Amino acid sequence: MSKPRIAIVPGDPSGIGPELIAKLLNDTGVTEAANIVLVGDSHLWEQGAQQADLPVPLTPITEAELAAQEGVHHLDLETISADEIQISTVTEAGGRSSLRCLDKAMDLAQAGLVDGILFAPFNKASMTSAGLNAEDEHRYMARYLGYEGYHSELNVLDDMMTTRVTSHIGLKEVAENITQEAILKAINLANETLLRAGKSRPSIAVAALNPHAGDNGKFGREEIDILEPAIAKAQAKQMNVTGPWPSDTVFLKAKRGEVDAVVTMYHDQGQIAIKLLGFERGVTVAGGLPIPAATPAHGTAFDIAGQNKANVSATRQAFNLLVRMAKTHHAERSQETQL
Template sequence: MTRPRIAIIPGDPSGIGPELIAKLLNEDGVRAAADILLVGDAHLWQRGAEQAALPVELNTLSEDDVPQFTGLAHLDLHTIEPDAVEIAKITIAGGTTSLRCLDKAMDLAVAGHVDGILFAPFNKSAMTAAGLNADDEHRYMARYLGFTGYHSEINVLDELMTTRVTSHIGLKDVAANITQAGIIRAVNLAAETLIRAGKTRPAIAVAALNPHAGDNGKFGREEIDILEPAVRACQARQMDVTGPWPSDTVFLKARRGEVDAVVTMYHDQGQIAIKLLGFERGVTLAGGLPFPIATPAHGTAFDIAGQNKANIGATRQAFNLLLRMASRQRAAH
């Protein structure tokens, strides 16, 4: 079987992205595992190599040669002038290059030239200033691709995935947005993504919304009226789904390896647990889209940008996840 083909983009140039990618490319086994296409301005990759004090070879191809690329190759773009890169600053120029590199990588994936995309951290404020015009990059990507199916951010730590029923909304609005249909969609997304990553019959736990899973209605009826019926509906389809489990203990089950995924009701319910369990290994996956897109689950880290202090752990985990998903996707076709 041919190796998966992965496009990598540098993220916001003001942050640690270019440094992280330079370190990734020098990790043992990375170049042997995939054909890698660096998509972005040559000076950004060179800057990353300088920041990491590591070599990065730029085998620059023409656009016409991209469909046949092998090994480590580079597609040069001209999205930002070198003197417009301001380390540790939010800039429109940084947001613009982030969006343009992402757009190009998605174009390559749609054309079948790459199987997956790895992006170094973006800065949402910079992207918004540059015209993101969406709640986050995940909705931006779906809109750009014309994808109308269900999609949502998935957080991954080693072999554990979390999906969520609500995401970037205020906590006061969460309960009103919990529905049986929403829970079932989040369960299905977890199951389908785990299968794409190699799990044959994933075990999924649904977290409760209220303290003590509502304590038989004492602290709210969402578990009785919404969550339990949703779990039963999934079980009726022969899915390995249990819950609702109290959210202050469900991640103990996950840590013991008893489940492959936890479906949470709101953003921080899962994020706090995942980041405490392994902040330096966390990955964010664009769940549900036609091809895998992943990034380390941390930000641009302006406080250490340009100082050769960036930890490669989460970026390597994102790359490894893409390899698994892209390889299975290739095999399926």
């Protein structure tokens, strides 16, 4: 294939999403890298164009025409009226619009009409009020797609990726949820995602749970009893994995480019490092799902919404990564069709 086809969703109408996509579409090389389908209400894209003071092409297309699409087109939906949009405000209407646009993008992907989904930031409070009924949009996507395999949020900064063994749980619950099986799933997810993104032999470092990697059991035995055996099992499967490394130094290795990914034990262990190293360039990947999907790691930024202050860097990084993953996804799907 020459170019993958990417569905782009505007995110929460009250936030910076429409503005970000307008800026993305006007960034150098974007429209040359992929065929793009803007999924959502025409007035949302016009809103983004006005906020960014940049043109957004709205060439209409139907689903029946998508298979032969080249360039940038717009698949029109009616998910929210213009007078329902309240900039910088959590609203049920904004959440409903977000879910309906995302649903349509997933429908297109399941039908093989697009190779990946880029979504601008959603607001979880708005989505929850509109019936999200899931911990986050990634789990919502898995349920919508009927996917029951292992999946988890991955965070990416430039050429550095993190995944985590536990995620949105209380810190006091972390240790009891650290198991060999959970660690192996996180390692495998990082490895598979990096392979799909074009890394031929990913290098993965596993962060320790305890200070100084437990200091030979002085500060806890999780490293000895759980982490080391899990890493050994991954190595036996020919994965390029090392650790456990003390979590206060492992990201120095990642920053120097010595490893491609860090598997952390809990949410903030990796998130603090990633956001300190480059908050405005971070990307979130819906790792493990059958459809490549990515979004900038920051939120809807209600404090600057509508002011033409949104930084497009993370959205561009998400787009670049998604294009690479989408090419692999398209090739794999084509191969399955031929078998």
